Amino acid sequence: MKILVTGGLGYIGSHTAVQLVNAGHEIVIVDNLSNTSEDVAQKIADLTQVEIVYEILDLLDIAALENVFKTHKFDGVIHFAGLKAVGESVELPLKYYENNVSATVNLMNLMEKYKVNKMIFSSSATVYGDPVTVPIAEDFKTSATNPYGQTKIIVENMMDDYSKAHPEFSGVALRYFNPVGAHESGLIGENPNGIPNNLVPYIAQVATGQRDHLRVWGDDYDTIDGTGVRDYIHVEDLAHGHLKALEYTEKENGMEYVNLGAGKGYSVLEVKAAFEKASGREIPHIVFERRAGDIATSFANPQKALQLFDWQVQYNLDRMCQDSWRFIDNLEKGEEK
Ligand SMILES: NC(=O)c1ccc[n+]([C@@H]2O[C@H](COP(=O)([O-])OP(=O)(O)OC[C@H]3O[C@@H](n4cnc5c(N)ncnc54)[C@H](O)[C@@H]3O)[C@@H](O)[C@H]2O)c1
Known part of the structure; x- marks a missing residue:
């Protein structure tokens, strides 16, 4: 077509x-x-x-x-x-x-x-x-x-x-x-300007040293580790x-x-751990109070x-983080040249 x-x-x-x-x-x-x-x-x-x-x-x-x-x-x-x-x-x-x-x-x-x-x-x-x-x-x-x-x-x-x-x-x-x-080639991906609105680009900026730490909004939700779960x-x-x-x-x-x-969710700390594994870098985090309007758990029924x-x-969280990191790492290496 x-x-x-x-x-x-x-x-x-x-x-x-x-x-x-x-x-x-x-x-x-x-x-x-x-x-x-x-x-x-x-x-x-x-x-x-x-x-x-x-x-x-x-x-x-x-x-x-x-x-x-x-x-x-x-x-x-x-x-x-x-x-x-x-x-x-x-x-x-x-x-x-x-x-x-x-x-x-x-x-x-x-x-x-x-x-x-x-x-x-x-x-x-x-x-x-x-x-x-x-x-x-x-x-x-x-x-x-x-x-x-x-x-x-x-x-x-x-x-x-x-x-x-x-x-x-x-x-x-x-x-x-x-x-x-990101695409497995590491050629295209997401590279937001300014403060990212989404968790993984934010974590990526901590991994590359653009930000000191990840801000975690609440760790007392009724979830696997207390942090918010998203799909x-x-x-x-x-x-x-x-x-x-x-x-x-x-x-x-x-x-x-x-x-x-995906039809299942991962917590903020699970995403952080997967990204640390993929990047080999530590992602420090600080827990803050819950944000107004945030809910504990959200995931799709994909039926x-x-x-x-x-x-x-087809792809799991580890693969998402590996591919994101390859793209970000390529960008970082490109900027160093
Ligand atoms: N990324 C997410 O988390 C997410 C989640 C749900 C829905 N969406 C929706 O998916 C779509 C794509 O998102 P994305 O993450 O690829 O965002 P993106 O900003 O990377 O892509 C949007 C593209 O549209 C272009 N654009 C914006 N306004 C335009 C206009 N008036 N005329 C021509 N081009 C214009 C931008 O330059 C950009 O390249 C958006 O509609 C977004 O709202 C995104």
Whole structure:
């Protein structure tokens, strides 16, 4: 299939792009470089041995985006482009509504105009708000605790409404749990600017000496060691979920919501220990009071992805940490040169 990949130079998009090309799909990437750099396109080309077609543009620039639809006849869209910093979304809500919602309206308008009927959307487990029980299944009530989460719910609802008006539409909102890891080559991975929002990039910055210690928010939860338990998923497994979802859209129309998670959780201290093993470096940590709003345990019920897509995770926590570390270590060595 010929697929438009928005945000395809970003963390999850780049891993998915490699898998799409390797599976024989033709891709066109659009990205505004707000959270990545252009050299990722060359890395995708190096990993696939295929020249990558990409355009540096903002989805808010309708004319530029329409040119892409005029130039290429797409079978489907995988929509990764979006802003994802929860804290920033609280400070700058309009920026998030504009970039994540208005931009998606632009994209879907063009999909409608150019009759592109398949769409995979990067949603998030954040749409479950504060779930009352685990494992978390797709039929749980959705709610948002911040503007970022609201934007994910709004786009999901938009796709649902659109699917009702357009029976030929096939949409899948993939609700990611916590993606970590990197391509096994160590060429592409996640390298956030500033203070990371996620645990593994934070741990990685402690391992490389950019930060003194890991902050652990509470060690008195009712979990294996008292620290919070979350569902971590290797980015390669996550990327593969998009290929399976795409296959699904070839067979079925309508709108589906599907968790992509491992179906089990690891505690903060388990992740820390796995990263220490992978990196051979010590990760000092300091325990602080629990953070308001944090829950003890969160993990997915991944049964629906197994049933609909025949998909389940292949990689464990050790492998996630080994691959993350290879990427970070390569970056560090590159910077030393
Ligand atoms: N990484 C996670 O923990 C996580 C979890 C759940 C959901 N998601 C969602 O998955 C998607 C991809 O996440 P990621 O981790 O790869 O993030 P990322 O920031 O690495 O990738 C997003 C890409 O989109 C681009 N982009 C952003 N706004 C754009 C715009 N208006 N026009 C064109 N390009 C734009 C950025 O430059 C970036 O390359 C996002 O929608 C995110 O909300 C991520």
